[in-house]
Amino acid sequence: MDSLSTRKKVIEHKPMNFWERMYLPAIIGGLAITIRHFFSKKATIFYPEVQREFSENYRGLHSLKRDENGAERCTACGLCALSCPAEAITMTAAERKVGEEHLYREEKYAAVYEINMLRCIFCGFCEEACPKEAIYLDGNIGKADYSRDKFIFGKDKLVEPIVK
Ligand code: SF4
Numbered sequence: 326m327d328s329l330s331t332r333k334k335v336i337e338h339k340p341m342n343f344w345e346r347m348y349l350p351a352i353i354g355g356l357a358i359t360i361r362h363f364f365s366k367k368a369t370i371f372y373p374e375v376q377r378e379f380s381e382n383y384r385g386l387h388s389l390k391r392d393e394n395g396a397e398r399c400t401a402c403g404l405c406a407l408s409c410p411a412e413a414i415t416m417t418a419a420e421r422k423v424g425e426e427h428l429y430r431e432e433k434y435a436a437v438y439e440i441n442m443l444r445c446i447f448c449g450f451c452e453e454a455c456p457k458e459a460i461y462l463d464g465n466i467g468k469a470d471y472s473r474d475k476f477i478f479g480k481d482k483l484v485e486p487i488v489k
Pocket residue numbers: 405408409410411412413414440444445446447448449450451452462
């Protein structure tokens with residue numbers, strides 16, 4: 326068999342029968358798939374009005390925790406910042422004053438604590454490194470915004486609210 330006849334055989338098409346020429350089976354098959362998906366469970370949700378349930382080991386936004394008396398657990402030791410591969414965490418330590426025991430758990434606390442969420446890769450190393458169980462990635466997913474500054478999260482966004 327020469328190469329010309331081989332090529333001819335490859336491009337040879339089977340002649341269509343009557344129904345194939347009408348395209349009806351293909352149209353009905355396509356409609357059946359559309360109808361099946363119309364009534365099946367949706368893969369999409371109306372985010373952000375509707376939020377998904379996340380698994381227990383999902384890593385969301387960070388939160389800085391308080392102890393059982395409502396005092397901030399973070400002692401500004403810096404281990405989270407040291408372990409952060411993205412260098413996303415910065416902080417400024419301060420000394421607790423007399424009378425501030427209800428605000429800060431130990432003598433040292435983070436006067437400033439910031440995470441650059443645009444740098445963060447949600448690896449969870451900060452959470453693992455913290456000796457005070459002060460930081461957890463248990464928040465929801467981040468919000469979209471128009472300005473990069475809005476993604477520098479300070480204590481106002483990170484420290485969990487006092488439960489009354
Ligand atoms: S989750 Fe990872 S990247 Fe994000 S702040 Fe913590 S250590 Fe850094």
